[in-house]
Amino acid sequence: MRIAALCLSLLLAAGAASAAPLAYVPNEGSASVSVIDTATDRVVRTISTGGKPRGIAIAPDGKRLFISDQTGNGLVVIDLAGTSAPARVKLGDSPEGIYVSSDGRLLAAAIEENNQVLIVDTASLAPVKNIKIATAPQ
Numbered sequence: 001m002r003i004a005a006l007c008l009s010l011l012l013a014a015g016a017a018s019a020a021p022l023a024y025v026p027n028e029g030s031a032s033v034s035v036i037d038t039a040t041d042r043v044v045r046t047i048s049t050g051g052k053p054r055g056i057a058i059a060p061d062g063k064r065l066f067i068s069d070q071t072g073n074g075l076v077v078i079d080l081a082g083t084s085a086p087a088r089v090k091l092g093d094s095p096e097g098i099y100v101s102s103d104g105r106l107l108a109a110a111i112e113e114n115n116q117v118l119i120v121d122t123a124s125l126a127p128v129k130n131i132k133i134a135t136a137p138q
Contacts, residue, residue, distance in 0.1 A: 024065055026053035033067065033078075049076050049086075055098035057107065059122070066107055066122075068095035075109060077125065089125045091118055 022044070023036045033053060035045035051071035058065050065078040069088075073095060077087040093113030100107050100122065107120040119129040 024056055024058060026056045026067060028052050028054070028070075031071075033065065047078055049078075051076065054096050055109070057098045057100040059100055060102060060104040064122075066098055066100060068098050068109055070094055070096075075107070075120065075125070087125060089120065091120075091127075092116065 021038045023038050025034045025036060026049075027034055031049050031051055031053065033047040033049060033056065034043045035047065036042065037044045047065070049067055049069060051069035053067045053076070054070050055068040056065065063080055065080055067076040067078065068074075068091065069076050072088060072090075073093055074091050075089045075095065075098070077089070079086070091109050092111035094111065096110045096112050098107060098109045105122055106128070107122050109118045109120065110116075111118055115133045115135055117131040117133065118127050119131070120126065121128050
């Protein structure tokens with residue numbers, strides 16, 4: 001049981017989103033997200049993403065799950081209540097980490113190959129700002 005708790009802690013630290021008492025863990029190899037009950041350390045649901053999930057964040061209200069998809073170079077938005085189909089939005093080449101603001105209105109996505117951070121309005125799912133990141137001289 002201690003090993004399972006340690007593994008869960010490491011997964012959470014490595015980019016899993018959490019909404020008590022559940023943790024959402026992206027699985028690149030199986031194109032899915034595991035939903036883990038943190039009280040029992042058991043997978044209670046598996047959500048297919050149809051790509052290569054990388055970064056993951058949950059809306060502050062716990063209603064939507066945002067996943068960066070490296071295969072489709074976009075953002076997958078999952079309605080956790082299951083009342084609507086997943087939405088997909090193009091982000092750029094090789095999206096990685098994502099973060100949702102504390103008010104849930106904006107999402108920041110790191111786009112690796114474009115050296116940028118893309119800010120997305122979570123209501124319209126439209127990009128609102130593109131921040132280019134300067135690279136250090138080599």
